Each structure stands twice: as structure tokens, then as C-alpha cells.
Amino acid sequence: LRSHGTVKYPKSLPSLPVIGSLLHLGNHLPPHILFCNLQKKYGKLYSFKMGSHYVVVVNNYEDAREVLLKKGKTFAGRPRTVTTDILTRDAKDIAFADYSPTWKFHRKLVHSSLSMFGEGTVAIEQIISREAASLCQTLSTFQAIPFNMEPEITRAITNVVCALCFNTRYRRGDAEFQSMLSYSKGIVDTVAKDSLVDIFPWLQIFPNKDLDILRNSVRCRDQLLLKKLKEHEAAFCSETVNDLVDALLKAKLSMENNNSNLSHDVGLTEDHILMTVGDIFGAGVETTSTVLKWTIAYLMHYPEVQKKIQEELDVKVGFGRYPLLSDRKILHYLEATIAEVLRIRPVSPLLIPHVAMKDTSIGEYTIPKEARVVINLWSMHHDEKEWVHPENFNPDRFLDENGHRVYSPSQSYLPFGAGIRVCLGEALAKMEVFLFLSWVLQRFTLEVPEGEPLPSLEGKFGVVLQVKPFKVTAKLRDVWNNIDIAT
Numbered sequence: 216l217r218s219h220g221t222v223k224y225p226k227s228l229p230s231l232p233v234i235g236s237l238l239h240l241g242n243h244l245p246p247h248i249l250f251c252n253l254q255k256k257y258g259k260l261y262s263f264k265m266g267s268h269y270v271v272v273v274n275n276y277e278d279a280r281e282v283l284l285k286k287g288k289t290f291a292g293r294p295r296t297v298t299t300d301i302l303t304r305d306a307k308d309i310a311f312a313d314y315s316p317t318w319k320f321h322r323k324l325v326h327s328s329l330s331m332f333g334e335g336t337v338a339i340e341q342i343i344s345r346e347a348a349s350l351c352q353t354l355s356t357f358q359a360i361p362f363n364m365e366p367e368i369t370r371a372i373t374n375v376v377c378a379l380c381f382n383t384r385y386r387r388g389d390a391e392f393q394s395m396l397s398y399s400k401g402i403v404d405t406v407a408k409d410s411l412v413d414i415f416p417w418l419q420i421f422p423n424k425d426l427d428i429l430r431n432s433v434r435c436r437d438q439l440l441l442k443k444l445k446e447h448e449a450a451f452c453s454e455t456v457n458d459l460v461d462a463l464l465k466a467k468l469s470m471e472n473n474n475s476n477l478s479h480d481v482g483l484t485e486d487h488i489l490m491t492v493g494d495i496f497g498a499g500v501e502t503t504s505t506v507l508k509w510t511i512a513y514l515m516h517y518p519e520v521q522k523k524i525q526e527e528l529d530v531k532v533g534f535g536r537y538p539l540l541s542d543r544k545i546l547h548y549l550e551a552t553i554a555e556v557l558r559i560r561p562v563s564p565l566l567i568p569h570v571a572m573k574d575t576s577i578g579e580y581t582i583p584k585e586a587r588v589v590i591n592l593w594s595m596h597h598d599e600k601e602w603v604h605p606e607n608f609n610p611d612r613f614l615d616e617n618g619h620r621v622y623s624p625s626q627s628y629l630p631f632g633a634g635i636r637v638c639l640g641e642a643l644a645k646m647e648v649f650l651f652l653s654w655v656l657q658r659f660t661l662e663v664p665e666g667e668p669l670p671s672l673e674g675k676f677g678v679v680l681q682v683k684p685f686k687v688t689a690k691l692r693d694v695w696n697n698i699d700i701a702t
């Protein structure tokens with residue numbers, strides 16, 4: 216440890232070239248696993264230099280909670296990185312924007328608009344259920360034919376976000392949806408390619424193929440977003456606010472009417488509106504569809520878990536009605552399964568890096584202003600002191616002895632982060648994952664097709680922890696052959 220009088224800094228890795236070579240040579244370990252393994256040598260809290268940046272890695276819940284909750288505001292900054300600056304026109308969005316009045320204002324605006332269009336109310340339940348019904352309809356056309364569920368899951372989830380942002384939806388094969396799929400893949404593959412920690416700052420100096428793909432994909436996305444914005448402007452009527460774009464336009468117009476400079480000061484420019492919608496749209500699609508794919512992959516490996524979910528559905532919901540959001544209170548095993556998926560394969564295993572906005576501390580260690588703080592959720596969710604056999608998939612961890620859902624069996628569990636930078640879509644995501652899974656599993660049993668391998672559970676690290684593609688068969692459950700299906 217480096218100590219200067221009473222000042223004690225976290226143990227430091229020798230130098231960046233070490234990290235660089237570790238990443239290259241360390242069996243190509245993804246950063247969350249590498250950072251987890253480095254604890255053995257450097258302890259739970261350690262640091263390294265990345266070019267001129269000082270990075271601190273937190274691997275335990277005590278320190279993570281201090282950063283996110285106790286000192287949430289101090290650590291609410293965000294770093295700028297080359298790729299996210301391209302994505303967000305220099306951080307004019309929410310997720311990658313530094314702590315500022317503009318960030319605060321947009322977060323509030325989006326939060327209230329999402330609730331206005333029904334988060335937690337009947338409207339959003341209807342939107343999700345409509346897409347769940349449509350997904351089930353599509354699945355029934357695949358009867359017993361092995362297929363990759365990814366495009367249909369993505370379309371269903373995209374349609375929910377489309378309804379909230381633009382008040383539209385896509386049909387199968389829609390050209391605009393296809394182009395969205397392709398630009399989004401381009402962004403996911405290249406933005407923060409080796410994690411948002413910007414492991415390879417040299418990207419900046421040597422523009423390469425990935426940066427071209429990113430720029431082209433972002434250009435396509437921005438064209439689409441701009442088109443939506445112009446359509447909304449043309450049809451705008453302040454009396455009927457139908458979606459997020461309307462809500463942002465209304466806020467902008469009302470500010471411009473009151474004081475022509477205010478909308479610029481607070482960051483309600485066209486750029487800000489486009490980037491904010493881009494964030495919600497991107498986060499809304501990539502995260503939720505990833506959780507659904509992980510859940511299905513685990514259900515393939517653990518058919519007994521799928522069976523238990525179905526038995527619970529049969530007893531508590533039956534076959535005479537659709538699953539409803541209010542069933543979350545009684546479908547404990549399904550809720551526990553979702554919680555366990557978010558533990559074992561967190562969508563965002565390193566969160567988004569935080570930045571110390573002033574000199575501060577974590578535990579007994581001094582943290583200088585501008586330090587980047589990476590919270591390693593993977594270490595927290597796989598901590599052997601907190602979880603029995605953490606690599607085992609076991610929904611029962613989230614149930615008490617009466618089979619009721621335990622909100623959080625350990626403090627070492629924060630799939631959505633916590634504090635003032637907590638995920639903005641947590642409530643929405645939980646509703647979607649619950650409704651889609653309950654609708655699908657009420658009707659279908661998902662199986663590994665004959666001759667196909669089990670899905671890989673390894674994961675592919677990037678801006679989200681992705682599942683590798685796999686095939687399933689969706690078999691209509693026997694009981695439905697004798698019942699008039701109400702989809």
C-alpha cells in the first residue's frame with residue numbers, strides 16, 4: 216500500500232501495460248471476470264492507471280453501497296469515452312452524461328413521461344400484453360420447428376418501447392425494423408467493445424474499422440430518430456401527449472414560449488431530445504431482450520425449473536385467463552427465477568463507470584477527484600461468502616421456507632445498480648420480463664431441438680452481457696389442444 220501520512224490509497228496494479236497484456240493473454244478473459252480474479256492478488260478494492268485516468272475497481276457490496284448509496288451524489292459523475300461520445304453527440308443523453316442540471320432534468324422528464332404513459336398502470340400492462348399475445352401467436356406458427364427466438368423476442372420488446380417512445384409498432388418483416396436491427400447490432404458490437412471502462416484508449420489514436428462501423432450505425436440510428444421527431448413535430452398538439460417524444464417536445468415548446476434562452480440553458484435542444492430518446496430506445500431494447508434470452512437459455516439447461524414455473528402458473532392462473540401484472544404477487548417461483556437470472560448473468564456486470572466529483576474516500580481509502588469507479592457486480596453476485604455455490608443456477612435462493620419471494624437474500628445483489636444513477640427502466644423491465652415469460656410459459660414448453668447443443672451459458676461481454684445465439688422448439692402444451700385458446 217502507498218501511504219502518505221494518514222492518506223491511504225487503494226492497492227495499485229503495477230501499470231497499464233500489465234492490464235493490457237492480461238486482457239490479451241489472460242485466456243481472453245472478459246473484464247468482469249478478470250477484475251474478479253485480480254482480487255486474489257490485490258484485494259477487494261484496487262486501482263490501476265489507464266493512460267492518464269485513475270481507475271478504482273470495487274468488488275464487494277460494502278464498498279459498492281458506499282459508492283452508490285451513501286456517497287451516491289459524490290460518485291454520480293460519468294467518464295467521457297471515445298465511443299460513447301460518438302453514440303451520444305458528446306454525452307447529450309442520460310446514461311453517459313456527467314452529473315449536471317441537464318442530466319437531472321432529462322432523467323426527471325423521462326421518468327414522469329414513462330409513468331404518465333402507464334408505467335405501473337393499466338396502459339403499460341395492455342401494451343405489453345398485446346405484444347405478448349402477438350409473440351405467442353408467432354410461436355404457434357413455428358410449432359415444433361427449431362428456430363432462433365431472438366428476432367421475435369427483439370421485435371416484441373422493441374414494440375413495447377416503440378409504443379412508449381413513438382406510439383407505433385412494427386409488423387413482421389417491416390423494412391424500418393430490419394434496418395433498426397442492423398444498426399443496433401453495429402452499435403452493440405462496437406460501442407465500448409471491450410467494456411465501457413475504455414480498456415483500449417488507443418482507439419482514439421488509431422481510428423479503425425470498428426469506429427467506422429460505429430459511426431455508420433449511429434448515422435442510421437440518428438436518421439431514424441430525426442424522422443420520428445419531425446413526424447411528431449408536424450402532428451404535435453399540446454393537448455394530446457401520446458408518447459415520450461411528444462412529452463419532450465411539449466417541455467421544449469413550453470420553455471421556448473416562456474423564455475427563449477431557457478430551453479438551451481437547461482439542455483432541451485434537438486440534439487438532447489434525440490439522444491435521450493436514443494438512450495431509452497436502446498436501453499429499452501437491448502437489456503430486456505437480453506434478460507429474456509438468458510432466462511430461456513437457463514430453462515433449456517434446467518427443464519425442472521421450467522416445469523415448476525408452469526405448475527405454479529397452472530395452479531394460480533389456470534387456463535381460463537391471461538397472466539396479469541397483479542400475479543407478480545402470487546407467482547413467487549417465476550419471480551424468483553427472474554431474480555436468479557439477473558444474479559447469475561447480470562446484464563451490465565460492471566454497471567456504467569462512475570466518476571468521483573470531488574476528493575473523497577471508500578472505506579478507509581482515499582479516492583481523488585476524477586477517479587473512475589467501476590463497480591464489479593459480477594464479483595458481488597458471485598461472492599462465495601454471500602451465496603452458496605454461486606455458479607449454480609438455483610431460484611430457491613430467492614424463496615423463503617414457505618415458498619414466498621424473498622426480496623433480497625443478500626446485500627450483495629444490485630442488478631439495476633442503486634442510488635441516484637439507478638436504472639431508469641427498472642420498473643418497466645421487470646413488468647416486461649414477467650409478462651412475456653408468464654404468457655409464453657402458460658402456453659408453450661421450450662425445449663432444445665433434437666440434435667442441437669444446449670445453449671452456451673458463457674456469455675459474450677460488451678456493452679451488455681450477451682447470450683450466444685441458440686435454437687429452441689416451442690411446443691404448445693398438451694392442455695391447450697383441448698381448450699379454446701384465448702390468444
Ligand code: HEM
Nearest residue numbers: 309310498499502562563566567631632636638639640644
Ligand atoms: C442504467 C440495468 C433495463 C434505462 C442502468 C444501469 C444498470 C441497468 C446496471 C447502470 C447503473 C449505474 O451505472 O450505476 C438494467 C437491467 C435492465 C435494464 C438489468 C433489464 C432487466 C432498462 C430499460 C430502460 C433502461 C428497459 C429504459 C426504458 C436505463 C437508463 C440508465 C440505465 C436511461 C442510465 C441512468 C443514469 O445514468 O442516470 N440500467 N437496465 N434500463 N438504464 Fe437500465
Ligand code: PLO
Nearest residue numbers: 310399402403493494497498501563678
Ligand atoms: C444499446 C444499443 C443502442 O443502439 C444504443 C444504446 C443506448 C443506451 C445503452 C444501450 C445501447 C446498451 C445498454 C445501456 C444503455 C444505457 C443503459 C444501459 C448501456 C448502447 C445499461 C445496461 O447500463
